[in-house]
Amino acid sequence: MKVLLISPEVSPLSKTGGLGDVAGALPQALRDIGVDARVLCPLYGDFEKDFLKTLHPIGPMRVNIGRSFRTARVQEGIIPGTDVPAYFLEHKSSFGRSGIYSGPKGNFPDNAERFLLLAKSALELPELTGWWPNALHLHDWTVALTPAFLNALPPKDRRRQWASILTIHNLMHQGVFPAETLNMTGLPNSYYNPDGLEHDGCLNMLKGGIHHATKITTVSPSYAREIQEEPLSQGLGHTLRHRAADLLGIVNGIDCEEWNPKKDAALTKNYSISQMDAGKLSCKANLLEELRLPSASERPLFFVVSRMDHQKGLDLLANVLPRLVKEHDMTFALLGSGDPNLENTYRSLASEYHDNIAAVIGFDECLARKMFAGGDFLVVPSRFEPCGLTQLYAMRYGTVPVVRRTGGLADTVIPWSEDSPDGTGIAYEGDGEWELLLAIEQALEVFAKKQKFQKLRKMSMKRDSSWGPSARAYSQAYSWAIEVRKEQI
Ligand code: ADP
Ligand code: GLC
Numbered sequence: 001m002k003v004l005l006i007s008p009e010v011s012p013l014s015k016t017g018g019l020g021d022v023a024g025a026l027p028q029a030l031r032d033i034g035v036d037a038r039v040l041c042p043l044y045g046d047f048e049k050d051f052l053k054t055l056h057p058i059g060p061m062r063v064n065i066g067r068s069f070r071t072a073r074v075q076e077g078i079i080p081g082t083d084v085p086a087y088f089l090e091h092k093s094s095f096g097r098s099g100i101y102s103g104p105k106g107n108f109p110d111n112a113e114r115f116l117l118l119a120k121s122a123l124e125l126p127e128l129t130g131w132w133p134n135a136l137h138l139h140d141w142t143v144a145l146t147p148a149f150l151n152a153l154p155p156k157d158r159r160r161q162w163a164s165i166l167t168i169h170n171l172m173h174q175g176v177f178p179a180e181t182l183n184m185t186g187l188p189n190s191y192y193n194p195d196g197l198e199h200d201g202c203l204n205m206l207k208g209g210i211h212h213a214t215k216i217t218t219v220s221p222s223y224a225r226e227i228q229e230e231p232l233s234q235g236l237g238h239t240l241r242h243r244a245a246d247l248l249g250i251v252n253g254i255d256c257e258e259w260n261p262k263k264d265a266a267l268t269k270n271y272s273i274s275q276m277d278a279g280k281l282s283c284k285a286n287l288l289e290e291l292r293l294p295s296a297s298e299r300p301l302f303f304v305v306s307r308m309d310h311q312k313g314l315d316l317l318a319n320v321l322p323r324l325v326k327e328h329d330m331t332f333a334l335l336g337s338g339d340p341n342l343e344n345t346y347r348s349l350a351s352e353y354h355d356n357i358a359a360v361i362g363f364d365e366c367l368a369r370k371m372f373a374g375g376d377f378l379v380v381p382s383r384f385e386p387c388g389l390t391q392l393y394a395m396r397y398g399t400v401p402v403v404r405r406t407g408g409l410a411d412t413v414i415p416w417s418e419d420s421p422d423g424t425g426i427a428y429e430g431d432g433e434w435e436l437l438l439a440i441e442q443a444l445e446v447f448a449k450k451q452k453f454q455k456l457r458k459m460s461m462k463r464d465s466s467w468g469p470s471a472r473a474y475s476q477a478y479s480w481a482i483e484v485r486k487e488q489i
Contacts, residue, residue, distance in 0.1 A: 002036040002132065003478055006122050006146065007139040008115065009100055010041045012080055013051070016100055017307055018252065018389040019169045022219070023139055025255035026474065027084040029467035035475050038131070039079060040122055042095040042114075043088035051080065055088060059128050063120045066184045070094075070117055074128055081258065087129065089121050112177045115142035115205075116184060122146050123159055135163040135214075135478045135485075141175030144209025145185060148197065151212050152187055160489050163481035165474075166213035168206070170386050171227050171234045172311060175205030199235065210239050214481040214488070216247045217474070219387035220408030224249030232384050246484075250474060251411050252387040253467030254396060259369075261397045266369035273461050276398045277454065280373060287374030290367070291333050291358040300447040301331045302402070302440065303375040305368045305390050308338030308346075313381035313404065313436075318345045320437045325356040328444055333358040333375070335367055372397040377426075377443050381436050385409045391425065398461035400453075401425035402443050404436070412465070416446070416456055424460040 009015050011024035023039065030037035043055075055075040062069045072091040079086050089095070094114040101107060108114065119142065126132045138146050147164035154160075181203045182192050192198050197208035210216055218224045224247055226232040228240045240247060257263075261279065262272050268286040271279020281297060288295050306312045314336070321332060334346050334357075343361045350359040360367060372378070378394035380403040387408030391401035395413075403409040405427045416423025426446075428439035447453050 003135045004133040005137045006040045006143045008142040014044050028082040029471035039086040043090040045096040046098040061124045112181045119143040119146045134482050137165045139167050140169050141206040144205045147212035148208050163214045163485035165215045165481050166209045168218040177203045214485050218249050220251045220411045221249035222410045223386045223407040250470050253470045254392045254465045256466045259393050259396050266366045267373050283374035287370050293331050293358050299329050299331050300376045302377045302379050303333040303371050304379050306336045308336045308342040313383050316433045317381050320433050325353050331356050335360045337361050375399050377402050392465040395460040395463045398457045400457050400460050402439050403427050405429050424463050
């Protein structure tokens with residue numbers, strides 16, 4: 001089976017969040033089980049020179065956007081650290097800048113045009129490469145219209161046979177543009193209706209994809225259920241319920257080689273489960289020093305690594321932190337960036353409670369790794385979470401997650417309690433500050449009971465978050481989609 005995965009971000013080359021990690025790791029996991037998976041993604045302006053030297057140009061490609069053609073160059077290479085073949089779409093005026101979706105002034109104004117180029121280029125690629133996939137796997141809104149382009153091909157076109165699988169990583173981001181954007185797509189006017197690409201008078205790329213894709217997946221079974229109903233359906237409940245029979249949830253995995261405390265070069269001391277206590281203690285001492293927090297390793301260290309977005313519930317956490325650090329001997333550290341108001345809130349907390357709270361505003365993967373290793377508890381108070389990867393990285397490094405029971409957080413963290421000692425983390429119900437505060441207090445209680453805490457973190461470290469089972473589930477979904485497509489045409 002040959003599958004082309006198309007994504008706007010692919011780690012380690014480009015990443016703003018978990019989508020990059022998934023698109024960087026899933027293709028290798030698919031290849032490991034015999035699927036010929038390859039990747040198509042943009043060549044961004046901030047790719048490293050040494051990496052660019054490894055690429056081979058395979059030719060120009062003409063893609064029509066509106067009434068004119070864009071000429072892009074395709075370069076072939078391998079995703080670093082894998083043996084996944086990848087095709088990089090080079091078009092300087094679209095992707096030759098740094099930033100994937102936005103820059104200092106917010107979202108790029110030409111995003112519709114930039115990503116239509118990516119979404120459409122998938123159809124032109126086989127002519128250039130001679131490699132014909134059986135299915136296209138599209139990731140999120142930027143490439144969600146590719147299935148509509150397939151359906152709009154003339155009946156005899158060979159590419160119509162391709163099945164399409166659309167994965168929704170986050171229903172919050174739908175790619176909504178003015179109605180006139182339809183002209184840019186080149187799709188027939190008949191596609192623009194409330195059962196197609198139109199939503200509330202605008203063109204909605206994700207909705208179009210949900211309508212046209214052969215199969216739809218999202219990144220956890222719980223989120224697959226949640227998005228069909230209010231409040232998490234984000235206006236698309238009707239569309240999703242209509243396609244419920246073709247919608248499935250497949251939980252994300254992580255690249256356990258790339259994220260491995262035994263080998264991670266970012267850590268001052270590497271460790272496996274048998275030397276976890278000593279390893280984590282050394283990493284914690286180093287982390288506290290780097291964060292300029294007092295070197296009191298016996299105090300529990302809670303932390304967050306996150307985009308600072310309403311989704312993540314960090315405003316709720318900011319409201320309970322002062323009370324927590326006043327009443328308990330604990331420390332907290334945040335690594336994140338995003339909403340400027342939230343960034344300032346955490347900066348202020350760090351300056352007011354400098355003996356207990358640190359805040360690093362920015363994106364720093366090396367520090368993130370040190371936090372997963374040196375921290376005691378990762379806090380994820382998300383309002384919703386399609387899957388979430390940080391709780392998986394935390395568990396991999398023997399750090400206990402404290403999560404709200406929603407979406408993929410509910411599917412990946414087994415709740416611990418005195419009565420359920422085989423749990424892998426603290427998982428709480430409810431969406432308020434009070435419930436979050438109680439969950440953190442529960443974590444503090446278990447931290448104080450050394451043996452129980454050691455068992456809890458061993459249980460979390462034992463969780464198998466590797467991609468294998470989910471790669472098999474995707475492979476099954478591709479086979480279904482290919483069968484269905486055969487019957488459709
Ligand atoms: P989302 O995709 O919604 O942002 P995930 O938990 O799925 O959430 O993935 C987030 C990814 O981005 C993880 O790999 C996490 O470690 C990383 N990340 C988020 N913020 C930062 C940051 N400030 N510095 C380094 N890595 C970060
Ligand atoms: C999204 C979601 C996150 C998920 C990631 C990768 O950004 O917010 O929950 O883990 O995609 O699928």
